[in-house]
Amino acid sequence: MNKIRIAIDAMGGDLGPQVVVEAAVAALEEKNNLFLTIFGEEVQIQAALNGKSYDQERLQIVATTEVVSNDESPTGAIRAKKDSSLVRALYFAKEGKADAFVSAGSTGGILTGGTLILGRIKGIKRPALATFFPTRKEPILILDIGANVDSKPEYLHQFAILGKAYYNGTFPKTNIRVGLINNGAEAHKGSALTKAAYELLAADKNLGFVGNIEPREIHSGNYDVAVCDGFTGNMILKYAEGLSSMIFSETKAAIMSNALSKLGGLFIKKSLKQMAGKFDYKKYGGAPLLGLETLVVKAHGSSDALAFKNAIYQCSRFLEADITGEIKRMLADAE
Amino acid sequence: MNKIRIAIDAMGGDLGPQVVVEAAVAALEEKNNLFLTIFGEEVQIQAALNGKSYDQERLQIVATTEVVSNDESPTGAIRAKKDSSLVRALYFAKEGKADAFVSAGSTGGILTGGTLILGRIKGIKRPALATFFPTRKEPILILDIGANVDSKPEYLHQFAILGKAYYNGTFPKTNIRVGLINNGAEAHKGSALTKAAYELLAADKNLGFVGNIEPREIHSGNYDVAVCDGFTGNMILKYAEGLSSMIFSETKAAIMSNALSKLGGLFIKKSLKQMAGKFDYKKYGGAPLLGLETLVVKAHGSSDALAFKNAIYQCSRFLEADITGEIKRMLADAE
Known part of the structure; x- marks a missing residue:
């Protein structure tokens, strides 16, 4: 080597x-x-x-x-x-x-x-920050997660190329599924930006573009690469942190709320810890600026x-x- | 009555x-x-x-x-x-x-x-859809959650007025804290839209504007009303659904993964159910179009x-x- x-x-x-x-x-x-x-x-x-x-x-x-x-x-x-x-x-x-x-x-x-x-x-035109997120199956690569808060449709098309190349070099997989994060699954949905980006992505036949990704589907495991503008990607990154941390701490508080569930908590500690490890950014390293x-x-x-x-x-x-x-x-x- | x-x-x-x-x-x-x-x-x-x-x-x-x-x-x-x-x-x-x-x-x-x-x-100028989300303390009202995917700065200012009036009529509270959802806490952060909206919000002295809300702080309980464009709000709404459902199902799978944690799961079931109730949209009713x-x-x-x-x-x-x-x-x- x-x-x-x-x-x-x-x-x-x-x-x-x-x-x-x-x-x-x-x-x-x-x-x-x-x-x-x-x-x-x-x-x-x-x-x-x-x-x-x-x-x-x-x-x-x-x-x-x-x-x-x-x-x-x-x-x-x-x-x-x-x-x-x-x-x-x-x-x-x-x-x-x-x-x-x-x-x-x-x-x-x-x-x-x-x-x-x-x-x-x-x-x-613009480099993009990319990072992996856990899903129910394999991780999903999301970009841009914050380099370009104001993006143009052609940037999003390039993010798809950058992301696919990175995914390709990271996981041995053919048929990489590239999607566009949007506020609806249907092709006609979206903001002025995502509608125009959709056209560019759909027109690039080498890309493996599979359409819009509704935000509730991001962690479904049905997509490999998800593109969005840097404002949206940064939102997802930071919101995921805030929401999951609230859910974990509320879960812990619920378990500690009475003697019986405290005892139960001891029994499930190891399993929960293994699960929480999936959400640990540490094992994904950093975000490359592609x-x-x-x-x-x-x-x-x-x-x-x-x-x-x-x-x-x-x-x-x-x-x-x-x-x-x-x-x-x-x-x-x-x- | x-x-x-x-x-x-x-x-x-x-x-x-x-x-x-x-x-x-x-x-x-x-x-x-x-x-x-x-x-x-x-x-x-x-x-x-x-x-x-x-x-x-x-x-x-x-x-x-x-x-x-x-x-x-x-x-x-x-x-x-x-x-x-x-x-x-x-x-x-x-x-x-x-x-x-x-x-x-x-x-x-x-x-x-x-x-x-x-x-x-x-x-x-534009009506906005508003809905409450749970936090570590009192619920937070977020708008627009999808009526205006492309918004202008002055819409966001009006969303703040609409949201404050709605919050005010829903919870008996003075000093309602209104914030702008943005990709950073500092005043100079943001997209072209959020930077311009920040100026308008900060200039309205009757509003109780307390600055930017970083997405990881949305569920902190430190804000009462959060404004954003309809694309971002719709993202948050749908992403929260997807992420929390993944975390809950992974938690369940972790608990069911071995006999000991299965037993523990029985002990904590009631506490977890109470906690999960906090995340149940059903008790918040619907979203008014303000x-x-x-x-x-x-x-x-x-x-x-x-x-x-x-x-x-x-x-x-x-x-x-x-x-x-x-x-x-x-x-x-x-x-």
Whole structure:
């Protein structure tokens, strides 16, 4: 297997560089074709490395002094903070010293920095963030989940191509079913945007487009790739988090509400825990920003070491499957 | 208490006129100021009434021969089917013979028919469908949940006024917290639509606008009224159904997966059932179409007799609280 070289922004996540360093060390130990370069505050990174044993040939540290935070304007921050871990790591990848970039930092910063510094694949109008959601059967890939809050119909058509290529490289499956998230199953339903997108999707005969996906069908397992504008996708992502967390906590409160059900709760604990694992974003790694010349993966802001390690592995799988190459081939076919 | 006169479309729901008739008879028995007129196929309605005892003075039947279905163009159907239960009942209300109209039929038909036949309140640009969702604390009112898939910023501002008036007439509460559903909590976040709507909402000092509601906060109980365009609201409505049904069925499957947790499941059954009741749309009745001169309530398509009875009661509460009057007062204040 070829070398996989990944540039890592250690300063982005809510839990600080320590979990990123932990993730990197664990990933190096488990996969011997990984070569990692960590960007961030040197003192914190060295402290996190202290006492850990790892292959020093495959782990480099690049000291940076600035951090792009969630509450600043992405474009302004990318321009002003030349010595931020985000900007330095992106240029490192741009110069061909890494094959992928991963960060748990500001979504806006990663989107803007990734697009400006690494550049889009020729022909791609807008890159899209994509992530897997659990269903009753196999996971479903939804995009865009937040890169383009205002989208045009032709973006949605390209999201379908990007998503299909990514799905294709991730799961060994033929007949990938691509759908459009819409407020009704019937072809004539929708907003001005989804109606126009429907026409474009239906006209592309290579796509495997199977029609509208009603929101109550998203988790049915009857679709593989679901496209929508970034506002809608971000809604789904965040709403799913809020609603499932309320249901789980209300279930727990109901179980704790009396002695009998408390006892019952002990008996079902293990089964419920296994089930809840299906809803754990950690095992899905991060969300790739599809459509750029170099791979960018956005890890969840609150990633722990396990989640971040899975985001690193996601880079590795993405590169091994040559998903960027597949996107280019599909774009050429669509023309 | 004054007479409450309601025109009922018996032909709309998935379960047919029988559940509507059952609901009407039960409502008449429990509330003696109700006067109901049922529109629909006479033979079916009479068959459903057969053997039931009820106050014949307060229940009229108007025989109609046509039905507006879900899969025809609403505007075309309203024009063509003059003898449909929907159109006849709406004209009955228009002529002042009923104070409200309720149907479990085609959302498009009810919206179009309601707006064309009954007319908007002066100054209202678009009526909105509103419904309550459970939260960790008190319910939250979300609108628009599907009447306006393409909305303008000024519609969202009016939705806030409509929603606040409805909330106000439903729950005795001061300091109603009105928020805008958006893809981020910060004021500068959002799509072109939500950014512009934010400005309008923030500028209306009578509104009690408290800012953006991130989708993960919708069920937090920290907001009373949430506004959004009809595409987003319809997404939330249908996605909540799909996701919660998946979680409940996966939970059940997990509990049934082995003997120990099956036993535990018996112990927690009652507590879980009580909890799941919180998520049951039936107790919330239907969704009023706010902003029309005469009240229109859309009951869930799959309403059973209990759900439909609650939709009838909802009409009654709405009228007793004079919510249409409150909307007019608030509109006058906002000018």
